[in-house]
Amino acid sequence: MSNDWYSDFVNSGFGKAIAGQVGLPPVPQLRRYEPGQPLLSGPALLGTATADGRVAKVVRSLLTDLGIEVHDDPNAAVGGGSSSSKVAAGIIDATGLSGPADLAEVQAFLTPVMRRIGPSGRILVIGDVPAEATSPAVRAARRALEGLVRSAGKEARYGATVNLVHVADDAVGADLESTLRFFLSSRSAFVHGQRLDVGTVPGFSGSSQGVDWDRPLAGRTAVVTGAARGIGATVASTLRRDGATVICVDVPSAGDALARTANDIGGSALQLDITADHAPATLLDHAQRHGGLDIVVHNAGITRDKLLANQDRDRWNSVIDVNLNAQLAINDALLGSEVFHRGGRIVTVSSMAGIAGNRGQTSYGASKAGVIGMVDATAPLLVEKDATINAVAPGFIETAMTKAMPVGTREAGRRLSSMTQGGLPVDVAETIAWFAQGASYAVNGQVLRVDGQNFLGA
Amino acid sequence: MPPTSSSAASSRPTLPRRAAIVGANRIPFARSNGAYARASNQDMLTSALDGLVARFGLAGERLGEVAAGAVLKHSRDFNLTRESVLGSRLSAATPTYDVQQACGTSLQTAVLVANKIALGQIESGIAAGVDTTSDAxxxxxxxxxxxxxxxxxxxxxxxxxxxxxxxxxxxxxxxxPANREPRTGMAMGEHAAQTAAAWGISRTAQDEITVASHQNLAAAYERGFFDDLMTPYLGLTRDNNLRADSTLEGLAKLKPVFKPAGYPDTEATMTAANSTPLTDGAATVLLASDEWAAERNLPVLAHVVDAETAAVDYVHGDEGLLMAPAYAVPRMLERNGLTLQDFDFYEFHEAFASTILATFAAWEDPIFCKERLGLDEPLGSFDRAKLNVVGSSLATGHPFAATGARIVPTLAKLLHEKGSGRGLISICAAGGQGVVAILEA
Structure with a gap:
């Protein structure tokens, strides 16, 4: 039994009947990733908007290599069924749009897909980067896809997601593999109505050759800050599941929970106040025990909520120090150290509050928006180390913190999203683990919301 | 012993070698019947072991051995260390044994583990101790x-x-169970009061030791000294006996106890502050060969150089119950060609402030050194600024069997911070015994 009594009710036999009759909004049960799970649970539809589409080929070979049934015609009969049988995914290559007229092809493909998409299905639109277009008509068409996707997201049901991936001119199909796998798999269960750019920071290099996709982090060493409890502990165990050795970091006063997290996943525990002057050096020193560092997850964060009218400097500074300054100091040390390996990955945690703002959270919102600025500016600096930095921006995630919220605030947080529910810590962790993959080398400087398309700041 | 193949030559390292102190973990010490009132010895020792396992990523590893003990022990805890290891995240294939040598227990287990490492019988081991006076x-x-x-x-x-x-x-x-010597029927405090009177230890001198212990411990916490030596337990993040605001004036107001028997002209000088309180807690220290540490890229904080255990006849021999270290140290110094002044740090277990002061007084006394120790010259004094620089038992508290495993890593870390140097450890124990050791970095 979850702590979401409404979801439990409308998903019970009796509740389902009542909900249907009186029109209560349903709460879809999301398919989530388990090791060994197939990428898709059924056939896929793969469309192409123009003859210039440049990614459909790689998508097709990825899916067919995995033994997934793929059809070009969105009205095709699938899986031995009919032309209305459910599909697990609908993917359209919308690159090469020459103007808004081409959008009709996208519509023509997606309309039947929206009717046929199954529970927790995946609708993925792949387009060019608007800012790379000089022609107003081309850029308009490219940008239009975002409005289409975000609106379709609000129409999708039964846990299906709709997302948009932009592919830079510099990127080729192979650069997309980890991203395609993430958005098509159930690792992205709570990523909905979002946009992600691939290859937009020039100079990236890497490969997805020979990756063990069941253990994509095998042989890598990761640091997770704030790992004692909550989302951080789940991030640590998810990275471990994907093969990484994890150094779990938290403040000394959380050391007992930290030790449990570390021992549960065969990692090591480092009790460290990340705001201390010696913190970056201590972190790198500890990482040498594991032969260096490949992944750093800046998850540690605090809230000291106060209305701005009642704010004071100490309270303000404590939030900025933990949520922002500590990350900046550690990143500086990583950039200047051989301990942080070539091809390293930094993943940081922003927040919906950093994008949309939140009452009482001026300091938290400032720090989490600051994180986005940090990602923007750090991404190009990491290119020479073949490293990347990205941020995840969680929306309403079910944790001990949200459990303690007043009922009204909590229910609004859950229901005011396309998924009509809160996400789970593992949803955030899956996104972080994907950013952390070596194969995600072309994904840099991105901020991805994991919020079930929350209506705040969308 | 490391695995050997039939055709290969022995893989034994050059022996003997010095055992390395790699790191440690303890839980904060809690005053009796307080934060850990419902915790058993096994609970506390298991938790302290798990914190150590987490710190060094040892989950599922088989170590050479775990040697630990408790002074106050339930009969059901005959295999306390084994049961604790089975409940911990260490491999169940890690052998264990229990040792009991009163307050010297976990310095003695550290010596035992270090000796096996020195002889190449094991490559790694944990020495530990635990005690509860709440769950007695x-x-x-x-x-x-x-x-x-x-x-x-x-x-x-x-x-x-x-x-x-x-x-x-x-x-x-x-x-x-009572804190009494079976052969004299006297409380340990009564014995200590006699020794203090015999050596003329003043109340003020005892209180000065006490204030320094609290202030040094508080400062050590402030600079994060214990961040990699301790893991919180049951809501406690620091030793709760610590009084950071201790002052001589404050301590002077406390009522003294233990009027020394046989010294009619001497007033009582011992108080609840300049004596260690009954305490609950557990401490562990990880020792290994240099090779074992290097294979895992683990630090070597310091090495165990030597150790000595002494016992005195406090029943008939006209010697103080807690004076055995006064005999153990000079024997160990002589064996190593050292003088009392050849150390950078002095870690003396503060059973009572008067105990260590009486020991120091004895070493400065030509008659004691001549008649009792057989030395032509007294050992002399040493720089007190090097004594218990991050606090000791008066401030941390003193779960009897855990104190050695608190002090060994404390000194090892101090030496590691300094970069090089030598330190002396001294622990007095009930039954007229004392365990001392030398560490070097």
């Missing part, structure tokens, strides 16, 4: 025990009834 064993009244055993031995119903006829109401009163 309470025994059935001894007379009641005899009656029940006799009834158990009886072969007929009549015999059982005859034995049970020996039951008396007074036998309901249980045996509660």
């Amino acid at each position: 064993p309470i025994e059935v009244n001894d007379e009641l025990r005899r009656v029940l055993l006799a009834a158990n031995r009886a072969k007929s119903t009549a015999g059982v009834l005859k034995a049970l006829a020996g039951l008396r109401p007074g036998q309901i009163v249980p045996e509660i």
Whole structure:
């Protein structure tokens, strides 16, 4: 039994009947990733908007290599069924749009897909980067896809997601593999109505050759800050599941929970106040025990909520120090150290509050928006180390913190999203683990919301 | 012993070698009947072990051994260390044994583990100790025990009834362990008061030691010294006996206890502050060969150089109960060609402030050094600024068997911070014993 009594009710036999009759909004049960799970649970539809589409080929070979049934015609009969049988995914290559007229092809493909998409299905639109277009008509068409996707997201049901991936001119199909796998798999269960750019920071290099996709982090060493409890502990165990050795970091006063997290996943525990002057050096020193560092997850964060009218400097500074300054100091040390390996990955945690703002959270919102600025500016600096930095921006995630919220605030947080529910810590962790993959080398400087398309700041 | 193949030559390293102190973990120490009132020795030791396992990523690893013990022990805890390891995240294939040497227990276990490493019998091991005065064993009244055993031995119903006829109401009163020496019937504090009086240790000198212990410990916490030596437990993040605001003026107001027997002209000088309180807690220290540490890229904080254990006849021999270290240290110094002044840090267990002051006074006294130690010259004094620089038992508290495993890593880390140097450890123990050791970085 979850702590979401409404979801439990409308998903019970009796509740389902009542909900249907009186029109209560349903709460879809999301398919989530388990090791060994197939990428898709059924056939896929793969469309192409123009003859210039440049990614459909790689998508097709990825899916067919995995033994997934793929059809070009969105009205095709699938899986031995009919032309209305459910599909697990609908993917359209919308690159090469020459103007808004081409959008009709996208519509023509997606309309039947929206009717046929199954529970927790995946609708993925792949387009060019608007800012790379000089022609107003081309850029308009490219940008239009975002409005289409975000609106379709609000129409999708039964846990299906709709997302948009932009592919830079510099990127080729192979650069997309980890991203395609993430958005098509159930690792992205709570990523909905979002946009992600691939290859937009020039100079990236890497490969997805020979990756063990069941253990994509095998042989890598990761640091997770704030790992004692909550989302951080789940991030640590998810990275471990994907093969990484994890150094779990938290403040000394959380050391007992930290030790449990570390021992549960065969990692090591480092009790460290990340705001201390010696913190970056201590972190790198500890990482040498594991032969260096490949992944750093800046998850540690605090809230000291106060209305701005009642704010004071100490309270303000404590939030900025933990949520922002500590990350900046550690990143500086990583950039200047051989301990942080070539091809390293930094993943940081922003927040919906950093994008949309939140009452009482001026300091938290400032720090989490600051994180986005940090990602923007750090991404190009990491290119020479073949490293990347990205941020995840969680929306309403079910944790001990949200459990303690007043009922009204909590229910609004859950229901005011396309998924009509809160996400789970593992949803955030899956996104972080994907950013952390070596194969995600072309994904840099991105901020991805994991919020079930929350209506705040969308 | 490392695995050997039939054709290869022995893989034994060049021996003996010095055992390395790699790191440690303890739980904060709690005053008796407080934060850990409901925790057992096994709970605390298991938790301290798990914190150590987490710090060094040892989950599922088989270590050479774990040697630990407790002073106050339930009879069911005969295999306390084994049971704790089985409940911990260490590999169940890690062998264990229990040791009990009163307050010297976990310095002695550290010596035992270090010696096996030095001889190449093991590559790694944990020395530990734990004690609770809150969850202390309470025994059935001894007379009641005899009656029940006799009834158990009886072969007929009549015999059982005859034995049970020996039951008396007074036998309901249980045996509660007391901090008393069985051979003198005197409390440890009474013994210490006599020693203090014999050496003329003043109340002020004792209080100065006490204030320094608290202030040094508080400062060590402030600079994060214990961040990699301790893991919180049951809501406690620091030793709760610590009084960071201790002052001489404040301590001077406390009422003294233990008027020394046999010294009619001497006032009582010992107080609740300049004596260690009853405390609950557990401490562990990880030792290994340099090779074992290097394979895992683990730090070597310091090495164990030597150790010595002494015992004195406090019953008939006119020596103080807690004076054995005064004998152990000079024997160890001589063996190593060192003087008392050749150390950068002095870690003396503060059973009572007066105990260490009496020891220092003895070493400065030509007569004691000549007559008791057989030395032509006194050992002399040393720079007190190097004494217990991050606090000791008066501030941390003193779970008897855990104190050695608190002090060993404390000194090792101090030496590691300094970069090089030598430190002396001294722990007095009930029964007139004392364990001392030298570490070097």
